[in-house]
Amino acid sequence: MSTPNIVELYGVTKAFGALTVLHDIDLTIQQGEILTLLGPSGCGKTTLMRIIAGFEATTHGRVTIQGADVSYLPPDKRPVNMVFQRYALFPHLDVFDNVAFGLRLKKWPKERIREAVQHMLHLVQLGEYGNRWIHELSGGQAQRVALARALVNSPSVLLLDEPLAALDLKIRHHMLAELKRIHQETGTTFIYVTHDQDEATILSDRIVLMNKGRIEQIGTPEEMYAHPRSLFCARFLGETNILTGAVRAAETDTTYVDVGPGTVKVPANGAAVAIGQNVSLAIRPEALQVSRLAPGGAGGDGVNALDGVVEDVVFMGSRVVYSIRTSVETIKYQETRSVDGIMLAKGEPVRASWRPDAAVLLTH
Amino acid sequence: MMKGRRREAMGLALVAPSFLFLLVFFIVPAVLLFVCSFWMAQAFKLIPAFTFDNYSRALSASGFYLLTWNALKNGLCTAVLTVGLSFPAAYFIVYRTRGNLLFYLILVSWFSSYLVRIYAWRVILGSNGLINTTLMQLGLISQPLEVLLFSPFATILTLTHIMLPFALLLLVSALRDVKKEYVEAARDLGASNTEVLTRVILPMCYKGLVGAFMFTFVISAGDFVTPQLLGGRDGMTTGILIANQFRTAGNWPFGAAMAFLLLAAFLIVYLGFVRLLDLLRLAPGRRFHD
Ligand SMILES: Nc1ncnc2c1ncn2[C@@H]1O[C@H](COP(=O)(O)OP(=O)(O)OP(=O)(O)O)[C@@H](O)[C@H]1O
Ligand SMILES: [Mg+2]
Numbered sequence A: 001m002s003t004p005n006i007v008e009l010y011g012v013t014k015a016f017g018a019l020t021v022l023h024d025i026d027l028t029i030q031q032g033e034i035l036t037l038l039g040p041s042g043c044g045k046t047t048l049m050r051i052i053a054g055f056e057a058t059t060h061g062r063v064t065i066q067g068a069d070v071s072y073l074p075p076d077k078r079p080v081n082m083v084f085q086r087y088a089l090f091p092h093l094d095v096f097d098n099v100a101f102g103l104r105l106k107k108w109p110k111e112r113i114r115e116a117v118q119h120m121l122h123l124v125q126l127g128e129y130g131n132r133w134i135h136e137l138s139g140g141q142a143q144r145v146a147l148a149r150a151l152v153n154s155p156s157v158l159l160l161d162e163p164l165a166a167l168d169l170k171i172r173h174h175m176l177a178e179l180k181r182i183h184q185e186t187g188t189t190f191i192y193v194t195h196d197q198d199e200a201t202i203l204s205d206r207i208v209l210m211n212k213g214r215i216e217q218i219g220t221p222e223e224m225y226a227h228p229r230s231l232f233c234a235r236f237l238g239e240t241n242i243l244t245g246a247v248r249a250a251e252t253d254t255t256y257v258d259v260g261p262g263t264v265k266v267p268a269n270g271a272a273v274a275i276g277q278n279v280s281l282a283i284r285p286e287a288l289q290v291s292r293l294a295p296g297g298a299g300g301d302g303v304n305a306l307d308g309v310v311e312d313v314v315f316m317g318s319r320v321v322y323s324i325r326t327s328v329e330t331i332k333y334q335e336t337r338s339v340d341g342i343m344l345a346k347g348e349p350v351r352a353s354w355r356p357d358a359a360v361l362l363t364h
Numbered sequence B: 001m002m003k004g005r006r007r008e009a010m011g012l013a014l015v016a017p018s019f020l021f022l023l024v025f026f027i028v029p030a031v032l033l034f035v036c037s038f039w040m041a042q043a044f045k046l047i048p049a050f051t052f053d054n055y056s057r058a059l060s061a062s063g064f065y066l067l068t069w070n071a072l073k074n075g076l077c078t079a080v081l082t083v084g085l086s087f088p089a090a091y092f093i094v095y096r097t098r099g100n101l102l103f104y105l106i107l108v109s110w111f112s113s114y115l116v117r118i119y120a121w122r123v124i125l126g127s128n129g130l131i132n133t134t135l136m137q138l139g140l141i142s143q144p145l146e147v148l149l150f151s152p153f154a155t156i157l158t159l160t161h162i163m164l165p166f167a168l169l170l171l172v173s174a175l176r177d178v179k180k181e182y183v184e185a186a187r188d189l190g191a192s193n194t195e196v197l198t199r200v201i202l203p204m205c206y207k208g209l210v211g212a213f214m215f216t217f218v219i220s221a222g223d224f225v226t227p228q229l230l231g232g233r234d235g236m237t238t239g240i241l242i243a244n245q246f247r248t249a250g251n252w253p254f255g256a257a258m259a260f261l262l263l264a265a266f267l268i269v270y271l272g273f274v275r276l277l278d279l280l281r282l283a284p285g286r287r288f289h290d
Helices: A045-053 A095-105 A110-123 A139-151 A169-186 A197-203 A221-226 A231-236 B002-036 B053-060 B062-096 B101-111 B114-125 B130-137 B152-176 B180-188 B193-204 B206-222 B225-230 B238-249 B252-279
Strands: A005-016 A019-030 A034-038 A060-065 A080-083 A157-161 A189-194 A206-211 A214-219 A241-250 A254-259 A262-267 A278-283 A289-292 A305-316 A319-326 A330-336 A349-353 A359-362 B040-042 B045-047
Touching: A005 A045, A005 A189, A019 A045, A019 A060, A019 A189, A019 A214, A034 A045, A034 A197, A045 A060, A045 A080, A045 A157, A045 A189, A080 A139, A080 B180, A095 A110, A095 A139, A110 A139, A110 A169, A139 A169, A169 A189, A169 A197, A189 A197, A197 A221, A206 A221, A206 A231, A214 A221, A214 A231, A231 A241, A231 A278, A231 A359, A241 A262, A241 A330, A254 A278, A262 A359, A305 A330, A319 A349, B002 B252, B040 B252, B053 B252, B062 B101, B062 B152, B062 B206, B062 B238, B062 B252, B101 B152, B114 B130, B114 B152, B114 B225, B152 B206, B152 B225, B180 B193, B193 B206, B206 B252, B225 B238, B238 B252
Parallel strands: A034 A189, A034 A206, A080 A157, A157 A189
Antiparallel strands: A005 A019, A005 A060, A206 A214, A241 A254, A241 A278, A254 A262, A278 A359, A289 A349, A305 A319, A305 A349, A319 A330, B040 B045
8 A cells, every 4th residue: 555655735725814825736745755845935835835744724625644634633743844944943952852852752762762863963964962052053053953853753754944045055055965965865755945946956856836826837857947838937947038929830849930030940839829829938048059140241030040249248157158139139148168169259249049949839 | 442442331331220220229228138137126226236136036936937938828829820820821922812912901900000909809809899799699608708808818819910910021021932933843843732831832931930930929928018908817927027127116127137037938939949840841951861
């Protein structure tokens, strides 16, 4: 009777008074994965996580954990543990007693508690910190204690609500790597809430992109990046160029769209489009090819190409990002800096082109 | 350099007024009173001396023990009742309501004076008072219950009523520091509501708890107005006795000695209470492992 789905949500809806913050969410979380709830502020990520932890009741819908309906179980009876954004470590207890908190409630024998706590403190690399008081810890250390305090209970699912938000950038990257390592060593399922797309793409097996209380798209980071299904998704994950235009012709697997003076050929996305319908195209900055145009030469935009002028050049370490002003839109072009690479200068006339399958057709 | 000095001056300026006030109205009188407790009094005159007579006189009188026991009993009962009643109310106000309406309603009862409230209870508890007339009309009793008024019961009831808003204020602000997050973290780690209370909330608002208890205790145990007006013959306390030494008997040294003995008794209660909380594992800053 073992199911690979450790958590299942069926039609979860949540309203606070007249305000509905989650609309009919269906979601399954698989054993051992890191699933990220990603989305802008206020989209309902924390609420969804609190529903899984048992701090909020659903207005409609069911939650199962390991196949058992937990919709009516209080938080202390659910086999999940949470890492709070501000850690919520108990200030009246030291590090050891914080980590031992859950095991003591379970009435474990003293010896076993000591072993488990020490093991966990070593796992988060705080083996020598058992006697520290909470106010004596740095932000990163407090974060690790919070992680240890939750993980020591061997939860079926570990819930993390923006656990790195309070840390500065450098520690954040280090902690992301740590989280990945700890995930690998424990094999625990992680549900991770963040509004930071970088965190989500670095960490996740799958991303659940949320928007206004609905799931916008679910997929691996690569899928989400390469095949956004909506304008919102294309914009939320990574830099992207959005071109808009009317459909000129639609074939079975190719759609032709008028963009400014030219025509763009793009793979059909399966959705029915009508001739003349306004659609959007998403093209990643690194998917463009840009070449110099001789001054005054070869005017006019061709298929999958836009002519323009370099407006801005920004160095980002190993990458260079150009802004190119075309007749329809200012688009971004990004290339890896190479030793012998050509450098475009501000004001240079250029042509940006792309392969048809580098663009994604978006109808909403 | 300059900056540090200015900062020091600033700090001094901030504490100076309250320190001065304490010095003039508390420390100096207390020291004088302490010195005075070793003096002698003859025919309403104070004679400087160094004698322990006042202390031994108080400690050898069985009445002193009885009245001190009455005072401590008043204080303890009032403190237990007050904290016991205001803690649940504070809990409700902090964790269960969003607004502060209930809080303000309770604080409003502060607006009537201390004496007015004492007399109000006289009216309620008296032989022709609300309780007795109601009980008589219901036919539950035929004679008015005299024990309602002029008894330790009346004293404790009134003192509890007087102290409740103070304790509530202290406990609400202590509980406000125990953010909901801590409660949720404990629940998440498997604690029942009772375990959250004993393992997280009480240790985290320890200072407020000790503060509310001791504040209520000291004021009620030392009070001499309420027991005098409501306590009756059995309700005599050391406080009344001390006040009498100063006001009518004119024996200041004896009064002072008894005041310091009472203070020592308070100190013992304080240490006992703190020890009790520690034994119940409600004190913070303890390690539960080796
Ligand atoms: N207890 C509550 N009562 C009323 N409204 C609430 C409550 N909790 C959350 N909300 C509302 O629900 C919506 C979703 O909140 P939630 O905290 O889930 O957002 P979030 O995605 O976690 O945002 P953030 O990234 O800012 O943390 C918000 O509009 C918020 O105002
Ligand atoms: Mg949130």
